Amino acid sequence: MMKKILVINPNSNPAVTEGFSDSIEALRLTSGPEIECITLEEGPWGIETQEHADSVVIPLRDLMLARTDADAFVIACYSDPGIEVxxxxxxxxxxxxxxxxxxxALQRGERFGVxxxxxxxxxxxxxxxxHLGVESRLAAELPLNLSVEESESEGAFPRILQVARELSEKAGADTLILGCAGMARHRQKLENAIGLPVTDPTQAAVCQALGTVLLA
Known part of the structure; x- marks a missing residue:
């Protein structure tokens, strides 16, 4: 049986799931493992507050316990809700x-911006x-002041580019992270426009899961 990586969107917006699923298409190898992307139906439409994040912890745990066919899991929300549980x-x-x-991101620059x-x-x-012990390497984290749904749209790109330039030119970031799974579709375009390495965190997590599963 082919091994499987299960990538879970903890919010209930299927457009976000579709967006990051498209972004990891190159990681779907014909020889496997299979990469399945799913949406947590019990989740809020977007995880934008601590209350939203807390509300998905037990549903995420229960889903993982039920999915005995998976060989690795990815929580596709940038605050990693419920990861220790x-x-x-x-x-x-x-x-x-x-x-x-x-x-x-730390493998591609000295100071990262989010x-x-x-x-x-x-x-x-x-x-x-x-908690991760990397605060000294953080140049800054700046807000778009957009919802998850808004950040996923093509119309969000000018604002994303504006914040990226502030992180680079004012805060001194030499590598950038998209701080929401919903921004996945913007990574390559932003990297081309800003001239700095841009990390899509879902791609990064799936890459790590892929290596772990292939070497198991």
């Missing part, structure tokens, strides 16, 4: 896109950055 609940490896995205949805997102992200 899920890691304790299932024997398979669980990857969070914030953790994976940060460490991937493009966040809004101030409440930053409030969730910064304690986790400190």
């Amino acid at each position: 899920c890691r304790k609940a299932v024997p398979e490896p669980v990857f969070g896109i914030q953790e994976s995205g940060v460490f991937a 493009i966040a949805l809004g101030p409440k997102s930053i409030e969730r992200h910064l304690p986790y950055i400190r």
